Amino acid sequence: MAKVRVRGIYATALTKIMLEDGYEIVQATDTILSRFNILHSTEPPDVTIKDDEDIPGGLFIIGRCSDVDRVVSSIVSRIGDVAMVKPPVPLYSxxxxxxxxxxxxxxxxxxxxxxxxxxxxxxxxxxxxxxxxxxxxxxxxxxxxxxxxxxxxxxxxxxxxxxxxxxxxxxxxxxxxxxxxxxxxxxxxxxxxxxxxxxxxxxxxxxxxxxxxxxxxxxxxxxxxxxxxxxxxxECITSIIPDAAARGALDDVRNSIVPTVKGHHALKVTMRNTEILDYTEYLLGVLGMRDELSRALSNYAIGNLTMVNVHHVKTNGEHVNLGPGEKVNYSNGVLVIRRDLKPGGVLDGLNVAKEYGDVAYSVIEVGSRHLTHIYTSSDGSFKGAYINVNTPIEVTWDGVIYLDLEVDVVVDRDFNVKVIDEDKLASIPSRRLISEAEAELNSLKGNAVGMVKGYIDMLSRLGLSIHY
Incomplete structure (x- = not known):
């Protein structure tokens, strides 16, 4: 069986998957050697799995082509149908x-x-x-x-x-x-x-x-x-782009080896110092209470921020940070951030000019399959809303992350609803994600107006004086 080197934030979970499928682990770190009680091997790997430097939270798999395909199949069999990117020709070919x-x-x-x-x-x-x-x-x-x-x-x-x-x-x-x-x-x-x-x-x-x-x-x-x-x-390359479901599966695999909070891998996408995560998971090992400690740590991560990054990752690997935005409020899993918009151009999907003083309020519900941007003018008038369809929103150490699912819904200032980019759904490289996007879109078509008005009322209660 192929020799595999594993590095990065998913190392423990992936090492368990590789060992269970019969791969030999080589050049393992001391932590992995200890956790799995395996012998150190200095043999060169046939396949290396590591963090993708270009895709936040992504997995980069490189090596002998036939072995890369088998390793990818082993991973996907455990985390489910996910978005993947494969270059058209191998590296160094x-x-x-x-x-x-x-x-x-x-x-x-x-x-x-x-x-x-x-x-x-x-x-x-x-x-x-x-x-x-x-x-x-x-x-x-x-x-x-x-x-x-x-x-x-x-x-x-x-x-x-x-x-x-x-x-x-x-x-x-x-x-x-x-x-x-x-x-x-x-x-x-x-x-x-x-x-x-x-x-x-x-x-x-x-x-x-x-x-x-x-x-x-x-x-x-x-x-x-x-x-x-x-x-x-x-050498063939495959980039795997996990979403919340895939990362949750990897959290559970890791939890079978060492105590692991839910959301562990999402937090580590942007976490550099892991002391508080390590301590929380020490408490998990002593006290249990996985759901409670997981929720507390996620709340702490967001509560500790003044500026929030929104990691908007596309299923082709492109990454846009829709931030940082100023945290306006966080309560009961609902986060509100504010971004001042630069004048010039138009608001996406609404074809309304961006003017001096325009503001975007993003309403972000942790775990939600959509993210809503409420646009207002300098006097607080509602200019429209843009509802992004995505995978469930996860908490990172510096904000939130999700996979964009291409299709979006816009609500104009008169509360007319329009679906945009529905034709792009077919470009998503995952049947599961396409099905999930279609289900969320069908739900939003009938609920978008009521949801946007509810968000505007919530923002007004926060003292933002938005009117329509």
């Missing part, structure tokens, strides 16, 4: 591409990447490229740079080290081995990956020799390669 106009190269039918050093090539040229970036803007390099479990070939004749290699002796040894073979790389260099820090000098030399042999074998294939042929598979 080496592909025979076709140069296009405007500095681009086609690496698969209909898939174009920015070509580094494109000034040296003409449209129609065929050349092998290495995919050096596949998340966001695709980028391809004309250098042949395969990657192995211990190292990557790089496009400059030097030796570099992963920032995760800390041991001075390991650093010196890896640089020494790299420099001893730099002339065999034909103007290229080597970057040692974190797994290399565990190698002996002889094994490091063997690993580099095998990479040089791989490089030469790829070069031999080039003369017979056809358009879009994959000369080296590279």
């Amino acid at each position: 080496i592909i025979m591409g076709v140069v296009k106009d405007e500095g681009k190269i086609e690496v698969a039918p209909g898939v174009e990447a920015m070509l580094e050093g494109s000034n040296y090539f003409r449209p129609g040229d065929k050349l092998p490229v290495t995919m050096v970036n596949v998340t966001g803007q695709l980028r391809a390099s004309p250098y042949i740079m395969p990657a192995t479990g211990y190292l990557r070939i790089i496009d400059s004749p030097t030796v570099k080290l992963s920032r995760h290699i800390k041991d001075p002796d390991a650093k010196m040894m890896l640089v020494r081995v790299g420099l001893s073979r730099i002339n065999q790389l034909g103007g290229l260099g080597v970057r040692w990956r974190s797994s290399a820090q565990y190698l002996s000098e002889d094994d490091a030399a063997k690993a580099l020799d095998e990479a040089i042999e791989l490089l030469n074998s790829i070069r031999v294939k080039i003369s017979e390669a056809r358009d879009y042929d994959v000369l080296f598979e590279g």
Whole structure:
């Protein structure tokens, strides 16, 4: 079975899932070794699972393609149907591409990447490229740079080290081995990956020799390669974007190993110092009372804020912070924040001009499948409302987070209701989330006016003097 390295905020829950499905855990932290009573292995992973640096609360899974697919299936079998993002080609894959106009190269039918050093090539040229970036803007390099479990070939004749290699002796040894073979790389260099820090000098030399042999074998294939042929598979990537239900499932898995409050993983999306979370979970282990302690910690997190971030995460991985907004009130799980709007342009979905003094009051109910923005003018007149359909709203340490489900409802100043972007529902990469969005939309169609008026009355009772 594949070897898996697990890092990040979901490490305990995911390690349990991986072990139950028969994977070998490698390069585990001391905490994981202790919790699961497993032996330390320094073997390089076939798959790494870690936090996604671009998607708040997201999981980034990278490794050998067939193993990545199996690991993803294992995770999804436990957390349910979730949104996922997969690049069209693997990272570090080496592909025979076709140069296009405007500095681009086609690496698969209909898939174009920015070509580094494109000034040296003409449209129609065929050349092998290495995919050096596949998340966001695709980028391809004309250098042949395969990657192995211990190292990557790089496009400059030097030796570099992963920032995760800390041991001075390991650093010196890896640089020494790299420099001893730099002339065999034909103007290229080597970057040692974190797994290399565990190698002996002889094994490091063997690993580099095998990479040089791989490089030469790829070069031999080039003369017979056809358009879009994959000369080296590279590493597949899948980003999983958990919602409240998925994170709740991971909370429960973790709770089967160590005491874990509900909302643990959502809080940790933005939490840097975990002392209060650790202490609360110590109390949970002593007292039980999981529901009560979970609710108290979430209330404390929001109650301690003066400015609130609203992490609006789309199912394609895009992230927008609709804040920070000033906390106006928080009571019984209902949070109100205020944002002063800049004049210019129009209010989304309402086609009403944004003017000087306009304010957006966001009414956020923890656990709700919608979030409502009430827009007012400088004199408190109601200008309209925008109701965002989303997954249940979760509490983070600096605010709230949810997944946007594309479709929205707007209520204009005369309380006419309109559904917008309903056609975008089909783009959501999860049947479960589509069904949940449709159910919430059907509920809102008949209740939107009454709900918005109720929110306006609530804001007025808070002394905000909003009128319609």
